[in-house]
Amino acid sequence: METKALLKSFISTVISAFGVSMDDIRSKCRKAELCDIRMILIYEMRQGGYTYARIGEVLHRDYSTIMWNFNNYEARFLYDENFKKKVLVVKKLKDNEMNILLNLDNSKLLVLNNSMLALDTINLQSQPRQLKSSISICTELRTELLQRAIKRRQKDKAFTLKMSYYKADALWQFLTEYEIYFPDDFGSYEKNAVLIMKNELHKQLL
Structure with a gap:
């Protein structure tokens, strides 16, 4: 399990790589690009040990939204090529190929x-x-x-x-x-x- 400090640094790296800010991620904007990045961050944070409640606090989203995104991640990865492309970018970032x-x-x-x-x-x-x-x-x-x-x-x-x-x-x-x-x-x-x-x-x- 990743330490919280490393995960926080990784989150900053991800949003920078996609040319957005934490304010963008926390905003109410529903642009597809931002929604995809939010979903990926939610999945990575959950994998890194964050609770649904804590993820909600960090991303300014309610519990049910966090849960929905996490539960739908796998299906999006399997059936949405554009989303899959973003996930693979994040994988490269995790492998220090940013x-x-x-x-x-x-x-x-x-x-x-x-x-x-x-x-x-x-x-x-x-x-x-x-x-x-x-x-x-x-x-x-x-x-x-x-x-x-x-x-x-x-x-x-x-x-x-x-x-x-x-x-x-x-x-x-x-x-x-x-x-x-x-x-x-x-x-x-x-x-x-x-x-x-x-x-x-x-x-x-x-």
Whole structure:
């Protein structure tokens, strides 16, 4: 059984990996993403020795809600692929594999930054609901990548970019769904670099 201190640290790691806060988890918001994370946390906390009552206190939910989530966890895992994907992410976190690694050099970093110019042309409000979050996350990630490019402009060595799961997943979705918006002057090298990055991310996100 996990110690309460370790479990508390693990809870913080999980919510950070999915790009949410404890306030989000405790809120009354019923968005599917938050409901899934709550259910996973309830299961993990119960497995870690928390009582239903204590879990309710931590997550600001009543006893019956906590019990319902715990009892329905296994069925969701078996029949809901999106939920299962989140559970597997949490398993990786428990195995200390919380970072997704993307191998880059200056040339690939330039391609990545240039592909993100497409963010300036995408109308966020017109996008499907499931992609709006990815676009917003990639907009933040773009700033990080530009800063990395500035720092590395005098260097020419390969390096590894570490990203939390939710950022890596958003980047993969962007590279997959929005290639049509990439610069017209992208040639075979750029297209191949994007393909390599997509494949590298996809293997780790599965």
